Amino acid sequence: MSSEKRQASYWLRSIRGLRMRLAATYVILFALALLGLGFVFHRSVTGILNQQNERILDEEWRAMKAYLRFQRGELMWTYDPEDADEAYAVDRLRRVILLTDENGNVLELSNGYSALGGESMPQIRTVLRTHEPVSVIRHDARGDAYLVRMGVMRDQDRGFFVAIGLPIAETQRIPDRLLSGYLLSVPVMLLVIVVAGWYMAGRALRPLHQVAETARAVAGGNLSLRIPTRGSGDELDVLISAFNRMLERLELNFQQIRQFSVDASHELRTPITIIRGQLEVALYTAETTEQFREAIMTALLDVERMGQIVKSLLLLEQAESGQVVLRKSPLDITAASEELVSQFLVAYDEKDIALTVVADGPCWVEADRVQFDRLLSNLLSNALKYTHAGGHVEVILRREEDAVHLTVSDDGQGIPAANLPHIFERFYRVRETTPDADRGIGLGLAFVAWIARAHGGRVEVTSEPGHGSQFLVILPGRPQSGIPGPEPEHDTSLIP
Ligand code: ADP
Numbered sequence: 001m002s003s004e005k006r007q008a009s010y011w012l013r014s015i016r017g018l019r020m021r022l023a024a025t026y027v028i029l030f031a032l033a034l035l036g037l038g039f040v041f042h043r044s045v046t047g048i049l050n051q052q053n054e055r056i057l058d059e060e061w062r063a064m065k066a067y068l069r070f071q072r073g074e075l076m077w078t079y080d081p082e083d084a085d086e087a088y089a090v091d092r093l094r095r096v097i098l099l100t101d102e103n104g105n106v107l108e109l110s111n112g113y114s115a116l117g118g119e120s121m122p123q124i125r126t127v128l129r130t131h132e133p134v135s136v137i138r139h140d141a142r143g144d145a146y147l148v149r150m151g152v153m154r155d156q157d158r159g160f161f162v163a164i165g166l167p168i169a170e171t172q173r174i175p176d177r178l179l180s181g182y183l184l185s186v187p188v189m190l191l192v193i194v195v196a197g198w199y200m201a202g203r204a205l206r207p208l209h210q211v212a213e214t215a216r217a218v219a220g221g222n223l224s225l226r227i228p229t230r231g232s233g234d235e236l237d238v239l240i241s242a243f244n245r246m247l248e249r250l251e252l253n254f255q256q257i258r259q260f261s262v263d264a265s266h267e268l269r270t271p272i273t274i275i276r277g278q279l280e281v282a283l284y285t286a287e288t289t290e291q292f293r294e295a296i297m298t299a300l301l302d303v304e305r306m307g308q309i310v311k312s313l314l315l316l317e318q319a320e321s322g323q324v325v326l327r328k329s330p331l332d333i334t335a336a337s338e339e340l341v342s343q344f345l346v347a348y349d350e351k352d353i354a355l356t357v358v359a360d361g362p363c364w365v366e367a368d369r370v371q372f373d374r375l376l377s378n379l380l381s382n383a384l385k386y387t388h389a390g391g392h393v394e395v396i397l398r399r400e401e402d403a404v405h406l407t408v409s410d411d412g413q414g415i416p417a418a419n420l421p422h423i424f425e426r427f428y429r430v431r432e433t434t435p436d437a438d439r440g441i442g443l444g445l446a447f448v449a450w451i452a453r454a455h456g457g458r459v460e461v462t463s464e465p466g467h468g469s470q471f472l473v474i475l476p477g478r479p480q481s482g483i484p485g486p487e488p489e490h491d492t493s494l495i496p
Pocket of ligand 1: 378382383386410412413414415423428429430441442443444445446469
């Protein structure tokens with residue numbers, strides 16, 4: 001892609017991108033808020049000025065009543081012409097005034113009022129009849145507004161119509177002038193807001209870019225990357241922590257899969273090499289049928305082991321992906337353990353290890369007999385593998401409040417503390433402690449953990465290197481029951 005095209009696509013992405021949308025939303029909201037504010041401001045100033053005009057007109061009206069008095073049945077302006085203040089006040093009042101008698105005959109009409117077009121007879125009559133003062137807005141020929149107050153002045157039985165006007169054009173222009181000044185400043189404010197919005201949206205989204213960059217690097221194969229959290233504990237930090245946890249998990253799984261490939265190919269290669277050797281030797285050196293038979297028998301045993309490994313892998317895969325259906329029924333695991341232990345006695349005797357069961361009576365659980373046997377067999381096989389001759393392995397069963405505790409305890413070689421957190425993971429083996437001949441493929445305890453979980457329980461381990469290990473399986477108990485569980489119908493082969 002040419003650099004111009006790259007630049008163009010960057011801009012296109014930016015415009016469609018989250019940053020643009022965030023900044024645009026921010027700016028639009030601000031613009032609307034500014035316009036709303038301007039509108040409210042204009043309305044308030046107009047309201048205040050109108051009130052003020054009304055108040056001024058009130059005062060003028062009162063002043064007019066003070067200077068316009070009845071003398072000998074006629075309305076006369078009464079003031080001291082020598083007093084400059086009074087003369088000025090009366091002069092101002094008479095600039096916009098209309099005065100008529102009760103018949104509407106004009107007694108006084110100022111130029112200012114005639115510029116407003118005078119007053120219609122019906123209007124004058126209505127005011128004289130109702131005696132109600134009226135305030136209206138009138139405009140002169142130039143379009144300038146006046147606030148006009150009309151009312152009646154009475155002298156015994158005579159009434160006079162009076163109207164005075166107050167020029168309000170100037171005050172009316174104030175809100176508009178303020179508004180236009182404000183509106184002129186809005187684009188400047190918006191420009192500042194655009195810049196600030198763009199910057200703030202960029203700042204807010206920076207961690208997201210980091211997440212995207214890291215995800216891109218991860219997609220490129222680098223799973224060890226982590227995004228530093230900002231320590232603010234906000235939504236982005238939560239997202240980053242979740243992303244980091246996902247990476248940890250992915251890294252671990254990838255390691256396990258890699259390890260598995262190594263282990264599985266190693267496990268399968270060894271018997272294949274042995275079988276091949278045995279068959280070659282038999283082919284070139286065996287002379288009698290007996291010698292051929294013996295070579296084939298040994299090869300068969302190794303093929304059997306390979307088959308077991310493949311079978312275990314398949315089964316664990318099915319179990320962990322939820323494809324194994326448990327056939328649970330009430331099971332007294334004391335009786336089941338005693339039965340299984342009796343099958344192990346020969347193997348334990350051969351290695352000169354004592355194997356005993358300690359139980360305080362029947363322990364009923366809801367379990368799949370086949371899977372329970374698999375769980376205990378794996379623990380017993382491990383105890384046998386990792387305990388020296390002369391050692392002692394104990395299966396202890398205890399009823400707790402609403403659970404049953406099954407412990408397989410040995411006084412064998414134990415497990416180093418550093419390995420303990422991992423031993424239930426698939427394919428995990430403590431290499432140094434595993435005798436070569438007895439090497440499994442690290443699936444036995446993964447099965448134990450899965451079976452315990454699938455029964456609503458869990459498994460815990462405590463161990464001390466050189467002194468032995470205790471595997472405690474906790475299963476939810478069920479009330480004592482005499483109903484025996486069904487005989488296992490399907491495959492009960494044990495895990496290698
Ligand atoms: P494996 O097939 O290697 O036995 P497991 O999953 O059963 O796989 O066990 C995982 C690892 O845990 C083993 O490699 C072994 O080192 C350790 N381990 C399991 N049980 C015991 C035990 N009773 N004593 C000492 N180490 C044990």
